[in-house]
Amino acid sequence: MKLLFDLLPVALFFVVFKYADAHKAWAATFATSHLGFMVSGGTVGEKEAPVLLATVVVILATALQVLYLRLRRQEIPKMLWVSLGLIVVLGALTIYLKSDTFIKWKPTLLYWALAAVIALAPWVAGKNVLKSVLGGQFTLPDEVWRRLTWAWVAFFVAMGFLNLWVAYTLSTDAWVNFKLFGGFGLVMAFMVAQALYLSRHMPEEPGGQ
Numbered sequence: 001m002k003l004l005f006d007l008l009p010v011a012l013f014f015v016v017f018k019y020a021d022a023h024k025a026w027a028a029t030f031a032t033s034h035l036g037f038m039v040s041g042g043t044v045g046e047k048e049a050p051v052l053l054a055t056v057v058v059i060l061a062t063a064l065q066v067l068y069l070r071l072r073r074q075e076i077p078k079m080l081w082v083s084l085g086l087i088v089v090l091g092a093l094t095i096y097l098k099s100d101t102f103i104k105w106k107p108t109l110l111y112w113a114l115a116a117v118i119a120l121a122p123w124v125a126g127k128n129v130l131k132s133v134l135g136g137q138f139t140l141p142d143e144v145w146r147r148l149t150w151a152w153v154a155f156f157v158a159m160g161f162l163n164l165w166v167a168y169t170l171s172t173d174a175w176v177n178f179k180l181f182g183g184f185g186l187v188m189a190f191m192v193a194q195a196l197y198l199s200r201h202m203p204e205e206p207g208g209q
Helices: 002-022 024-038 049-071 078-097 101-124 129-134 142-169 172-201
Strands: none
Touching (some): 002 024, 024 049, 024 078, 101 129
8 A cells, every 4th residue: 555655646647647648739728727827928838738737736646645644643754755845846847937857857856865865874873774674574784784775875876867868868758657667667676686685695594494
């Protein structure tokens, strides 16, 4: 359930963009009527309407996630706050300037924020983020935790650059596909690889061969 909850804004962005992209004339008219007061010039063209509508939806979806957790008195993850801040600022620029450049930077900045948190936590907070999260499930030498930490840092840095490469070399439609399927798929594949790596360092159970 948590995975679906986390993916909801991205999934809604994908659905709204695809629908609006398939109905560009309607999307432009709808966006001009409802978002005209928010955009430079007051009108939205067919080219930019799909990403503008999808951006509005992803801002609302992320804000509702925070509100939902608040109402249920659950802890709101710090990275969700970071995601909300990025999506509001970059989304507002995307909408006002009618440019998808800003919203395309959001995944990259989030990936790099995650990399920075994981890398700097041992010095700033005196703890290993991965060990704090997974230490209750795995008993591993500190050296293994350090390797895992830098593997995740490198992965998130690479994902940030990959997102920019897709954003600037392929179409917006291709970027939207990558944002949901490519990004999610690569994260899942990396997690499987990490699980296999962890299994090599798990202590054998008593009586094991």
